[in-house]
Amino acid sequence: MYKAELNFDSDFNEMLIQELSDYNYSVDITESSDKIKMKYFNFKRRLIQPIKRQIFISKEFTCPPELLVGLDIVKTKFINGENITPHLSKNLTNLDFNDSLLNDWGIYHLHLGTQLEANGSGFIERTGPVLFVRIDKEKALFIGVMPHGSWTKQQMIKVIHDNWEASISSYRMKDVIGLVHVPTDDDIKVMRKHGINSGVEIEPGVVYLPIGGGLTSAKTSIEVSMAIIRYNELLKQLEDLVQNNLQEIGQEVFKKSGRTDETLSIKLIIQDHEYYAVEQTTGLAFQLGKY
DSSP states (O other), X not given: OOEEEOOHHHHHHHHHHHHHHHTTOOOOTTSOHHHHHHHHHHHHHHSOOOOOOEEEEOTTOOOOGGGHHHHHHHHHHHHHTOOOGGGSOXXXXXXXXXXXXXXXXXXXXXXXXXXXXXXXXXXXXXXXEEEEEEEOSSEEEEEEEEETTOTTOTHHHHHHHXXXXXXXXXXXXXXXXXOSSOOOHHHHHHHHHTTOOOOEEEETTEEEOOTTOOBOTTSSBHHHHHHHHHHHHHHHHHHHHHHHTHHHHHHHHHHHHOOOXXXXXXXXXXXXXXXXXXXXXXXXXXXXXXX
């Protein structure tokens, strides 16, 4: 009877740590498994993947004249699928930072400088007003240019509703008259500080739940927390899949290599979203599926 030495959760976290290392971020490997995943998924959520996107500009959009050149640079980068990272918040360098605007409303803010900072940070020069934008895989929705710190201005939700209602329709509450208490922008700020979610009523009868997925009581992203749960379940399912097919795997190892040791050392490898169980002494890979 074959036995397996495997720990797919540890293997998965090793891959996450390596990818963060590729971005020049270090992670304490002694941290808990879920903490490592939290750092990784939180970081990846705050990035904007460099793929070509169409730009849509709200009818209310304005931009100070002195920032028009920086705005054009950002537009060009979105259209060409270039790297937007230099325009993001410097808090990106803090793997534990929770972007409450992004987590609550799914909105990024981008700085509109035209030159990289002289200190070698890799970030563009910071600007007072910043561009607020909501993105998906195909589109960049330019909401407006507003002062840095406008994180809780519910007007942004109204702009999205007025210009691209279909993009957030799944978050609109159905058959409601309105909120008992309509929060002010300052109320939103206080609630986020304490990890409390709130609906946004942009006009009577039009109420949206958090269009960025919302916050946990720990002020982390609910979407990130759900991703951790999904991957933990998946990793357990993949381990079970290997265990349920271990005898066939062992026989294949024997046929290919003549190896008779009944204890198989198996490691999880992911390539192009395909999951493999790799027997370590022979290098034989067994396909587990694409997820």
